[in-house]
Amino acid sequence: MSTLYLDHSIVTHPASWTPVDEVLTNGKAQLALSLWNLFEIGSASDRAQQDQRLTFLMKAKPLWILERVQIERREVRAFLWKEKLQVAPEPIDAFRRHLSEVESFMVGSKTRIGVTPRQWIDTIDFKRYAPSKELAPTALRQLQTLGPKKVAERQDEIFERWIEGLLPTKLPDGSACSKAELLEFSKFCLDNQAAFYAACPAMAVENALTRARTATASRNPQNSDGIDLMHAVVALAYCDYFLLRDGFVFQCCEQAHKELAGRPLAAVFRDAEDLKKALP
Template sequence: MIANIAGIPLAANALEVRQYVTELQAVGHRFVLSAWNMYELARSNNQQHIDQCCAFVETLNPLWLSDSTKVKRQEVDRFLQPIFDNVGPVRNRSFSALNQTVAAMWGTYGEGGRPDETFTTSVALLRAHPEFLKTIDSSAKQTPEAILIGRRAYRDGAEALLDSIVDREYLALSLPAGADRLQLDYLMANRNKLLSVSPALAVEDAMSKLRVRDSFKPEPADAADLQHALVALGYCDYFVTGDRQLAQHCRYVVQKLGLACHVCRNVSDIPCQSMSG
């Protein structure tokens, strides 16, 4: 959305969409972005495009998604709390997947952002340290191969065994600090119940399985797509993407999991009505 209505080249209806964005804000809608929006823009080589997109984002005054890993760990921690009330450093504390400031968002990644940190300064910092971008690029390039490996296991009938192994390793990474094998065994034994009350975990599980079974050609960009959707589908009212394939996958996941999020291809698909009503 941002690149099409604020960057270079502009979409033909860019001015109309920006006006509609203003109207949505006027009735109480808040837009939500993530660190992945910063990463994608920082990879651009067109400074004018970057400047225009940054200027537009600042007018949005958006909320910021927490690190998906942090959200998943908090979901697991919340699930374990009634049974194991001494697990993890965030015991009995509520959490939110959304942050009011960029600095608070970076805090969920374990980074100490300055109180006055903005989208613009974060993009500039990423561009000033290309090694950060290369590290993320390297991880993203592993996504297509992971999907292809999963597809081969699915065709060979080994998916069920692979799922059990992967699920245990995956949940082990999502355990809060201080947890042990007893808690991991409990999660494995109650996996379906855990997913039913943990939106981010459930979205990642459903999306990953869909990608393995679908016939699309996997690309490195699929890593960013998953990160955009993972927390947003579970904690936002609307998810906007111009990517047809991503929209299809997200609609499938939302329907399968019974989530309240609406997947839209355009901002104009969001009803312009008061959020207070």
């Protein structure tokens, strides 16, 4: 079944819920959520409001999609295994049936079997993450300051820094990668960027979205930009439909569609009624 990803701008807009519910209950799409959906719900201080939003989403029995970085690590590993090491890569399965499966990639042995969205939210210290929200706008401002020409001149450096934390730390036989092997992996990706982006959907989408988000030098990046990217990357790269109300994010998604024309990206809608009408 086709998958539908909802941006938080839809979750906070009850007027969108009825048409979304009709799409889901009529079997036209399967709801897919990420931990970032829960993070944004839990960031609101009104617990009753949180519960109302969770009730709306959970009655659809959603699939859970892995967090952006987890998906991108799998993409990079699969690319290197296949193209450099000539080893059949593990399939990139972005979706999981249970929330605990997604949590396991974040906390390992501390995973709570059967954890519910309410339980997950209740264990997060949201104040702890407040400083991290400033990282994305700070990075965007730096790129805006450089301008397209200087960014292009330093593209290789930016690329290497970007994928540094996404490179596999183990070889196919399970042994740890040496520093020399990690350098070889990085250089191989750098030297084969066209093939790299062709094989790594989330990486290609993030690359395109970043350019779109820094194209307007006069725009002042917001603290929400980081989480917006988390939603948009997984939605565009791995889902069939992406529903949102945020005009800037929609604009960036349209630009990514143009840049990545011909690739199977999620169809993007700004209105729930339009989505309902478009689905067969």
